[in-house]
Amino acid sequence: MNAPQPLTDTAAVAAARNLPCETVTSVKHWTDRLFSFRTTRPRSLRFRSGEFVMIGLAGPDGRPILRAYSIASPSWDEELEFYSIKVQDGPLTSILQHIRPGDPLILKPKPVGTLVLDALLPGRRLWFFATGTGIAPYASLMRDPDTYERYDEVILMHTCRQEAELAYGRELVESLPDDPLCGEYAHKLRYYPTTTQETPSLPGVRTGRITDNLLSGRVFSDLGIPPINPEADRGMVCGSLDFNTDMKAILEGWGLREGANSEPAEYVVEKAFVG
Ligand code: A2P
Numbered sequence: 001m002n003a004p005q006p007l008t009d010t011a012a013v014a015a016a017r018n019l020p021c022e023t024v025t026s027v028k029h030w031t032d033r034l035f036s037f038r039t040t041r042p043r044s045l046r047f048r049s050g051e052f053v054m055i056g057l058a059g060p061d062g063r064p065i066l067r068a069y070s071i072a073s074p075s076w077d078e079e080l081e082f083y084s085i086k087v088q089d090g091p092l093t094s095i096l097q098h099i100r101p102g103d104p105l106i107l108k109p110k111p112v113g114t115l116v117l118d119a120l121l122p123g124r125r126l127w128f129f130a131t132g133t134g135i136a137p138y139a140s141l142m143r144d145p146d147t148y149e150r151y152d153e154v155i156l157m158h159t160c161r162q163e164a165e166l167a168y169g170r171e172l173v174e175s176l177p178d179d180p181l182c183g184e185y186a187h188k189l190r191y192y193p194t195t196t197q198e199t200p201s202l203p204g205v206r207t208g209r210i211t212d213n214l215l216s217g218r219v220f221s222d223l224g225i226p227p228i229n230p231e232a233d234r235g236m237v238c239g240s241l242d243f244n245t246d247m248k249a250i251l252e253g254w255g256l257r258e259g260a261n262s263e264p265a266e267y268v269v270e271k272a273f274v275g
Pocket of ligand 1: 131132159160161195196197209210211212240242243244246
């Protein structure tokens with residue numbers, strides 16, 4: 001099958017509708033279901049780590065298809081990075097997975113979102129809970145010095161079906177000691193990756209859903225820390241709708257309240273984009 005036409009039509013479709021475009025600078029395919037890509041960054045774009053923007057391409061009918069994507073790059077990076085799933089019949093990702101360096105990408109430079117440090121009250125420990133591509137906002141937050149200045153300890157729980165799907169996050173965690181701004185804080189980040197549909201072979205990778213490992217208390221004993229409580233712990237949740245719903249119930253059961261930009265509290269939630 002030929003690569004879909006919409007890739008080459010995006011610049012024209014965007015111009016006709018006055019939508020701003022950026023240029024893809026690199027693409028990396030991590031598995032047959034996951035890829036990341038980088039784009040030029042609009043000069044005017046300032047964002048808070050954890051926020052998302054609308055990005056897209058021209059669809060087969062000549063209309064733009066825009067979806068919310070968390071910015072995975074840190075705020076000081078001169079380019080932008082995104083991390084995406086490939087859904088074979090997904091309206092956007094079925095086309096987006098074919099992008100190459102030099103291709104135009106529609107990008108509205110209006111960042112928004114609740115997965116930001118400002119929506120949380122101060123605390124001792126910050127938890128990043130992610131399934132699948134839900135790790136994208138944490139890829140930015142884990143490279144923000146503010147994260148480590150506000151919390152003594154940051155714990156990243158990331159769960160995927162297969163071990164290969166953890167690679168994007170694992171590489172970021174492993175490279176943190178070399179990060180120009182956050183290297184000195186790398187010891188504060190604790191990484192708890194798990195798989196649910198494959199027995200892991202890499203050291204440090206465990207099994208089980210995040211929800212199960214929290215409810216059984218396994219993660220607390222593995223890390224040697226007390227159970228989550230509203231005095232010390234703050235949480236950020238980013239995954240599928242079902243995951244987010246289950247996590248809300250667990251965190252609220254432990255006394256944490258959902259926060260927002262306008263009213264910071266103990267945890268925040270955002271849905272990872274799919275489709
Ligand atoms: P599982 O394999 O047990 O369904 P997906 O690829 O479907 O988005 O899932 C990504 C990861 O999120 C998988 O490891 C999956 O586990 C896990 N997951 C899906 N739904 C939930 C949920 N409601 N609670 C906890 N983990 C979930």
